[in-house]
Amino acid sequence: MSTLFGKIIRREIPADIVYEDELCLAFRDINPQAPTHVLIIPKQEMAKLADAKAADQALLGHLMLAANQIARQLGVENAFRLVVNNGAEAGQSVFHLHVHLLAGRPFHWPPG
Ligand code: DGP
Secondary structure, eight states: OOSHHHHHHTTSSOOOEEEEOSSEEEEEOSSOSSSEEEEEEESSOOSOGGGOOGGGHHHHHHHHHHHHHHHHHTTOTTSOEEEOOOSGGGTOOSSSOOEEEEESSOOOSSOO
């Protein structure tokens, strides 16, 4: 795996890990945009959501259910927002698929 998230999976660089299972890892964002800001990443390498194939359907669903579980674990299950930035122009800076789980403050719509 070529990104720094791969290094986090392999424990080559530290992270504040809040959840792990056989398919995914979740850790606190180093630059939080809300009181709770967790990144949920698949252990399988995938640069961005647009690269997902039909065979990844179960993995993508797994990330959603993991988000639910993490939100419950962190006590924010009543109000949270999930964000996936796909592509640099959409704000993606790390090219290992990740779901942002944000909670703990009001969120506006439309998003910025
Ligand atoms: P995005 O812009 O959607 O690609 O989000 C990447 C996020 O990753 C960004 O919110 C900051 C976070 N991030 C970058 N480097 C690190 C790191 O080394 N550790 C942690 N925990 N988060 C990081």
